[in-house]
Amino acid sequence: MPVERLLPTSEATDLLALTREIARDQLAPQAAVDEAAEKFPRDAFRLLGESGFLGLPYSEEHGGGAQPYEVYLQVLEELSSAWMTVGVGLSVHTMSCYPLAYFGSAEQQSRWLPGMIGGELLGAYALSEPHAGSDAAALSTRAVRQDDSYAVNGAKAWITHGGIADFYTLMARTSDDGPLGISCLLVDAATPGLSAGPPEHKMGLTGSPTTPLYFEDARVPAERLVGSEGQGLKIALSALDSGRLGIAACAVGLAQAALDLAVDYAKQRQQFGRPIIEFQGLEFLLADMAAAVHSARATYLDGARRRDAGLPFGQQASVAKLVATDAAMKVTTDAVQVLGGAGYTRDFPAERYMREAKVLQIFEGTNQIQRMLIARHLEKS
Incomplete structure (x- = not known):
């Protein structure tokens, strides 16, 4: 049954009406089929991208929807009520864009953010490691500066959208200075030396691939450092x-x-x-x-x-x-x-x-x- 919502603007009301229409007509009928087949619904994310959903809380200057978080979260709720894989996927994508949107330089934002939130690309957030889940400061994946790039080596674990994302927001260690030795890199999924392992066999969210990521001397341009070295945590x-x-x-x-x-x-x-x-x-x-x-x-x-x-x-x-x-x-x-x-x-x-x-x-x-x-x-x- 539709939830009666108190929304701040008529634009937000129209957005929620569109969300419900997409959830009811496009997502809900397909959810059980694709979850049973363990099939990722990339077509659903293309639809969301075309409808402007992949950048809802970000600025219009870079192609976002400039919606309050209060409105964006209610969109997430509506999508999740129809299909959790889609709702969680949008939440992960939005979080993957966050570091660049809030900590990136103006030049970085102008260069990469429009593509990330404009609807064509899908992101993933690469923080967890096999031995660093709740203890985020214990990361061991390393990014060593070599001239105008970082050589990244290590493994990440439990990555939503692993192997299908277009970009990864990566937290890696650039020094041995404990929590202050972690930095943030924006990594193109096509980077040589970056690969995804086989998807985990999960009890739920089977339409959403969760994989390890492997970095073997993957070269990430230094211009893709978000914020400053040591600011990653x-x-x-x-x-x-x-x-x-x-x-x-x-x-x-x-x-x-x-x-x-x-x-x-x-x-x-x-x-x-x-x-x-x-x-x-x-x-x-x-x-x-x-x-x-x-x-x-x-x-x-x-x-x-x-x-x-x-x-x-x-x-x-x-x-x-x-x-x-x-x-x-x-x-x-x-x-x-x-x-x-x-x-x-x-x-x-x-x-x-x-x-x-x-x-x-x-x-x-x-x-x-x-x-x-x-x-x-x-x-x-």
């Missing part, structure tokens, strides 16, 4: 704050889809001569699911509005990511319960929603890490 963590809001919005979209499915099923399913939605046990379960969805939506909107106002929002981003993704896991699990045996089959999308929800509690910083970050904010307050 600061850039990465800043991007993650915004990215966590994106994942929170995706989680709410998934939870809303599961709630809608459960309510529709409970209205139609008859037991003991009446719809099961009339039984108090189901009524209370559905009420709790609805409360979780509404509460989670409020957390990401709070973080987005603070971001749009130029206020600190790191704590709110962690809260939103924690609350929304835990809610998605519970709501999708309860949706399977509402459907009973039918929920455990692939005849209904409830089981897919449940499988997709799990990873939301893991990436962009596990929910255990979010609790730690929230506690640190409280210690400093």
